[in-house]
Amino acid sequence: MAEKSGADILVECLIDLGVEVVFGYPGGAVLPIYDALFNHPKIRHVLVRHEQGATHMAEGYARSTGKPGVVLVTSGPGATNAVTGITDALMDSIPMVVITGQVPTQLIGTDAFQEADTVGITRHCTKHNYLVKSPNKLASVIHEAFHIATTGRPGPVVIDIPKNVQIATAPYEKPETFEHASYRPQTKADPAAIASAVEMLAAARRPIFYTGGGVINSGPEASTLLREIAALTGAPVTSTLMGLGAYPASAPQWVGMLGMHGTYEANWAMNKADLIVCVGARFDDRVTGRLDAFAPNAKKIHIDIDRSSINKTVEVDLPVIADVASALTDMIALWKDRGHKAADLSEWWARIDGWRARNCLAYPDSHEEIMPQEAIAQLYKASRSAKDVIITTEVGQHQMWAAQHFGFDEPNKWLTSGGLGTMGYGFPAAIGAQVGNPDSLVVCVAGDASIQMNIQEMGTATQYRLPVKIFILNNEYMGMVRQWQELTYESRYSNSYSDSLPDFVKLAEAYGWTGIRIEGPQELEAGIRQMIDTPGPVIVDCRVAKLSNCFPMIPSGAAHTEMLLDPSQVEGIMSDEAKALV
């Protein structure tokens, strides 16, 4: 068989694996791969401006299309710049394959130019990683890497390829399907666990579904099944930040997001429930609040594909280790088979309606300033005219306001950095989402501080004519830091003021974008309309009330029942125990 270079083998593998787009940045140690890409126009390469941008674009692409995101970067600084995005993908279970160049094998360990121990550095921020030392191994490693990244609990996989391995030749044949020696994720639940889950659900009088990103990772079918099981049981549904859209925000059984900035009704329902069915979520500290006061009277069922998520922070009564779609299929079938009917939950719903009546997401009205919540509500209203809307966010107050005030009815339309909380995620993620969904309206809701963390990617959007919209809630502060300083450190605003902000409108023009400034409530609706109607990329500098806080809020170390609903409840100081929590 004719032999091919390692670089050609890599590119052919990507084609065989159905990869359509690679986000990358060239450099010395990947020049052979870039040369191979030059001759393979089947793969679209998106040239980024910084490798961190490439990783978040791959995440945005993956999260919005369900396909793995692929990144190609050079050795040394190329690889280290990618580390934040790789870690972000690990925390949020995003399927991603990152190909890094490496110095030639004979130079590894000599502190060669642009050498970094990439497999060492990424060992604990990847699901798995490889250093490929022979072109003969390349094909099997690449196919295995995609298998590992996309199956089980998805995650990032790094393949480090020394330059001489890209040049050296080996025979290539598309590998047959293989069985991995040790990696076999459990996707089908134990039937006994399914049976117990169904009986617990049938017996519950105050049940609630607590859903998460696992529903979205499981594929669109899982969201459909979640809707079905919710309808069959009549139980309320809440979700983590990562799971928004799996269950429609417009449905009557939806009680809103739970956790630190979740709704009053979702958190109280979690606290008073007699059964919590956790579906593809992981009892994160942002969700549980104070652990010893978390859902004290509830039995807990935990459906998760990753056994290490079971009993990690909260002990559960019934683990169901499975893919969400598979487990829900089995549960629904058995529920129907046994002739269960929805229990009378009217008493439970009456209590939930009582909590709902607090109207916890209400915010003060203003005719002088734009309330940031109102800006999101207007954006939501205006974007309903578009046929498909994808929202990404950076990290901070704007992220929480977007989660609270934008309603998501479908999965894969809400892209945000949940686990790692990476400022600088949203804008490149929007670019990646736009690459994967060219006809969708993709809006990055940003803050004035976090947008600056990967703002260089404006050039990427310009180059590829990607009509992404950046909607900045500009309050001239790192708002969430400022809010915590107000709540915890008696308003000592240490380094949280965004001094020397650029003129975002002029910046837009410098990159060939459209810039819009919205300065008062009377301009809000028209400004948003103009953003949506502009065909190309747009930055909106939306000047909002500077000192708004994000409520409701469960302060660090507090229970679900100790939510702060408005500023009058803020004391401005906290105990050392509470201060020491994240």
Place this chain on the structure above:
Amino acid sequence: MHIQEEYSERHVLSLTVSNEAGILARIAGLFTARGYNIDSLTVADITPDHAISRITIVTSGPPKVIDQIIAQLDRLVPVHKVTDLTDNGPFVERELALVKVAGVGEDRIEALRLADVFRAKVVDTTIESFIFEITGTTDKIDNFVALMRQIGLVEVGRTGVVGLIRGKEPN
């Protein structure tokens, strides 16, 4: 504010893993990254084709943490199987130590006498020293080394624990 210590128990974990580059760093790094303890760790390949290694880890922590350690190890891609010997016992555990002792006269005779009691073997000798080879549980070796310290301990090398479940079934 003070930080509370938690109750902790000792467990011997036995893992089979693919014998590939970086596997040890992957496992040791998991322990440091998640703040778990390693009391001892041994590794060697155990199949004729050198494809599989057995790693034995002695760790300690609250029962909940031990469960997490097992689940976290189990999800590493190259890990084939994790067995908690302590929970699946009865099991045999052994450690080997080389113990160098120097002394003359009565000390030398006492060292030999104690070595006999502990079934330690002399594997090297000079006029003024011995190296003993001793196998046994961690406790037994601790005790032997403590006695030798009083006589003239020079240095000790220990392998760490290996273990297997009793009976004919594999781990």
